[in-house]
Amino acid sequence: xxxxxxxxxxxxxxxxxxxxxxxxxxxxxxxxxxxxxxxxxxxxxxxxxxxxxxxxxxxxxxxxxxxxxxxxxxxxxxxxxxxxxxxxxxxxxxxxxxxxxxxxxx
Amino acid sequence: xxxxxxxxxxxxxxxxxxxxxxxxxxxxxxxxxxxxxxxxxxxxxxxxxxxxxxxxxxxxxxxxxxxxxxxxxxxxxxxxxxxxxxxxxxxxxxxxxxxxxxxxxx
Numbered sequence: 001x002x003x004x005x006x007x008x009x010x011x012x013x014x015x016x017x018x019x020x021x022x023x024x025x026x027x028x029x030x031x032x033x034x035x036x037x038x039x040x041x042x043x044x045x046x047x048x049x050x051x052x053x054x055x056x057x058x059x060x061x062x063x064x065x066x067x068x069x070x071x072x073x074x075x076x077x078x079x080x081x082x083x084x085x086x087x088x089x090x091x092x093x094x095x096x097x098x099x100x101x102x103x104x105x106x
Numbered sequence: 107x108x109x110x111x112x113x114x115x116x117x118x119x120x121x122x123x124x125x126x127x128x129x130x131x132x133x134x135x136x137x138x139x140x141x142x143x144x145x146x147x148x149x150x151x152x153x154x155x156x157x158x159x160x161x162x163x164x165x166x167x168x169x170x171x172x173x174x175x176x177x178x179x180x181x182x183x184x185x186x187x188x189x190x191x192x193x194x195x196x197x198x199x200x201x202x203x204x205x206x207x208x209x210x211x212x
Contacts, residue, residue: 011156018149025142026169027176029135030187034180036131043124050117063132070133074140080197081136087193091186
């Protein structure tokens with residue numbers, strides 16, 4: 001094996017190793033997200049039963065502040081953490097609206 | 107306290123309890139995401155050093171199939187899992203491009 005080939009082989013092995021860890025982390029993220037949606041499903045049902053509005057801007061503002069702080073202490077870009085939360089909340093609010101609609105129809 | 111008030115109070119207490127769990131889960135997600143970015147940062151550096159392209163469509167296709175399966179077993183909407191992965195990968199590829207650009211400039 002030439003030196004260049006050997007270095008390319010080693011790089012590829014390193015890539016595979018890193019990807020295996022990324023895959024494990026992604027599985028963990030999916031299971032935790034599933035649990036988060038079970039909780040927000042319960043919130044959605046509670047809100048629909050008690051006719052509370054699906055979105056809560058004050059709660060969202062507090063979550064953003066808190067998660068930006070958490071991101072800093074985890075050395076994660078706080079802007080990314082905020083985008084991530086917005087992505088999740090968009091999905092959750094859609095679910096809440098669907099639950100409220102379903103309750104209104106039954 | 108009237109019955110209606112008591113029920114509203116209980117609902118609010120339940121909401122606070124659920125939100126506390128959601129906050130704990132969000133902190134866990136942020137710490138795991140931070141670890142994921144440490145790994146993809148290492149992938150980005152490896153790719154830049156060995157002049158591999160930032161995106162890898164075959165790898166992404168495999169990740170989608172795998173995560174949709176994981177989502178099913180976690181009772182999470184597989185479409186949401188796929189959207190979530192796309193969201194993360196978009197961010198990672200931007201990081202990889204930035205790393206490659208930085209390496210090219212130094």
